[in-house]
Amino acid sequence: MLSWYAAHGRHDLPWQTEPNAYRVWVSEIMLQQTQVATVIPYYERFMAQFPDVDALAAAPMDAVLHLWSGLGYYARARNLHKTAIRVSRDFGGVFPDGVEALQALPGIGLSTAGAIVSLAYDRPATILDGNVKRVLTRYHAIAGWPGKSAVAKRLWQLAGAAACTQRPAAYTQAIMDLGATVCTRRQPGCDRCPLQPGCRAAMLSCAEDFPTPRPKRARPTRHQGVIVARRDDGAVLLERRPDAGVWGGLWSFPELGPDDAAAAWSEARLGARPMRVERLAAVNHTFTHFDLVLEPVLIAVAPAAVMDRPDWLWYKLGSNSNQAVGLPAPVRTLLDSTNTEANS
Ligand code: SF4
Structure with a gap:
């Protein structure tokens, strides 16, 4: 997968240039429930106005929400501001480099913490975002909605076992890119996927059956x-x-x-x-x-x-x-x- 990433991965997304914990963190929060193409202009405006965590911490909440307007899920922006204040005040403007300490900050879950540790600090950590869930449920043919705790637990185990400890940043970006560009929701490109030889869903020709969708509820x-x-x-x-x-x-x-x-x-x-x-x-x-x-x-x-x-x-x-x-x-x-x- 690392060879595939070197040749076919995405290397020029705005948060990949000069990656640091602040830039990775903002991108990860924006990318929750939002597509890369939508996020890019928001991210660039945000970085122009708040180039570092101290600048974000010092800004009024209204200015943060203003730049977030249109991205939706505004709790993300409120937590971003709260965390910036904590990092600026309690950590001297430097993000912690451990998953546990990061997870204690507002709006940072286990996967986001793993992404910051691996992508910004190049230290081994596990991530399990939507792209990674899709790759893993297909590769191992894991049935059941990933929101169910038993399925989520299994996926965290598999994600941890698959993570590369020698090149954590490259591996994390590789599996995210594979999910985003090859193992796509519809019509995955199994014939150009480096995981195809061992992928159970590909063998069974049923990749699109995974992951199992969330059970339907009536929408009021x-x-x-x-x-x-x-x-x-x-x-x-x-x-x-x-x-x-x-x-x-x-x-x-x-x-x-x-x-x-x-x-x-x-x-x-x-x-x-x-x-x-x-x-x-x-x-x-x-x-x-x-x-x-x-x-x-x-x-x-x-x-x-x-x-x-x-x-x-x-x-x-x-x-x-x-x-x-x-x-x-x-x-x-x-x-x-x-x-x-x-x-x-
Ligand atoms: S072989 Fe197909 S289904 Fe399996 S991981 Fe690759 S793209 Fe996804």
Whole structure:
């Protein structure tokens, strides 16, 4: 596999140039649940603004969430910031080089810790990310959803046994690359795979049967009314969401209860009746466990009627200056369409 990696692996991903624990860590967190091609521009913007862990630790959370906007799974960004503060404050800006110490930091699991130790410090450590699970379940024909603890335990054993102790960084990158580019989810390239001679799934011509998918669950749909309060000067009201829960710490539209009327909301929260009320087109968004339908109601309000609170932001449409805050993708979509409508 190391020969295959030397000839066919990926060697020029942005986090592979000058690899250090900080760069590997940020890339690993971004790559959780997100494709490489999507991550690259986010990663480059992030590194330009926060070139090292001390810079990230010193940044306000809003600036971190702003650069994360659109990547989703925002708990990752919040934990990234918390860990940066811990590493900067408690470890003098140097990441620990052991799996156990790394795992004690927010948002760093066993596999991410293994990736940092092996890729950044070139020390033996085991990883088990989605790509590695796919390769191992196929190579050994392991049935059962890898999220089940018995299957996960078996896979960790196999991953540990397969890891190369002489060249840990090259091996880790090799198995990740093999999973990403050859042993792909659909139509794996078994005929060009260095593992083919010993691969049980390839022998049985059933590679795509592995890994066993997660058992299906019904996906609920949640409907949520939101208020798009727009002032004459084009500013729209956003509210900071609580730190815990969906879109924690990001800015979104104020929510409207199922029995609340927009005009009454305006009177209660802004102290004035709206000049206009209009239903806007719904915006759909998919989360891992449910579908969200945002049902926006636009209210036009006069600047004089506007009240202010610390967790409110009057977001200027069409201008991002001084507004480096985290916005979930559907909120950004709705802001863009509100801006277009206001200009038409
Ligand atoms: S032989 Fe095919 S199924 Fe087996 S590890 Fe290689 S690409 Fe994956």
